[in-house]
Amino acid sequence: MSRNAKINTLLIVLVAALAVLPLVLGLGDHKEEPFAGADAQAETAITEIEPDYEPWFSPLYEPPSGEVESALFALQAALGAGVLAYYFGLRRGRRQGVERERERALDGHAGPTAEPSGDVPGAASGLTADGESRTGAGQA
Template sequence: MTNSVKNALMLLAVVLLAVLPLLLVNGDFSGADAAAEQIIKEQNPSYKPWFSSLLNPPGETESMLFALQAAIGAGFIGYAIGWFKGKSSRAKKQ
């Protein structure tokens, strides 16, 4: 199996891991912002927010984007560690 096929399979696996939970899990994915807003409204019913969001995606989308951001960050960190490790091992061989 060539590297390009392996890379394509890994990319497919990552996409499936991001999409399948959204399709298969029926749950409440509301975040901390929604919980905080609910508590504020309970304590002070006359509270009015300063501004409202221009785009209100469903809670599942918000959670998925947060997880995607974390995965991309972890990928960059892993790549950097591997790159520096490879650079170090090449320098030791010379």
């Protein structure tokens, strides 16, 4: 593994550890409902401070069950992850394409003295891809 990949893996492991440790250490055990959402706790706190506060508006659409809700959250994460993966995949592909192009260009320039005189056109292009040498031979 390259040093780069090692650092990236370490970062991912650290994030995973930060998420898992509270569960492993049982940090939610003292709560009635361990690891509930902070927003639900805030709602409780509001009703503690102002017992007669009534929410004056309710969501237009509410997922009918926890399962549907988690599905929609997963959808949100999947959409985001998909776009991110597309971005990095596209970049990688483009970079490889440019790299290959350069290799070809550098190979072509390897014998610049022979190329302009045009003595053996097949020989110059023979250094590059197979397809090119074939077309070169066909024209000659």
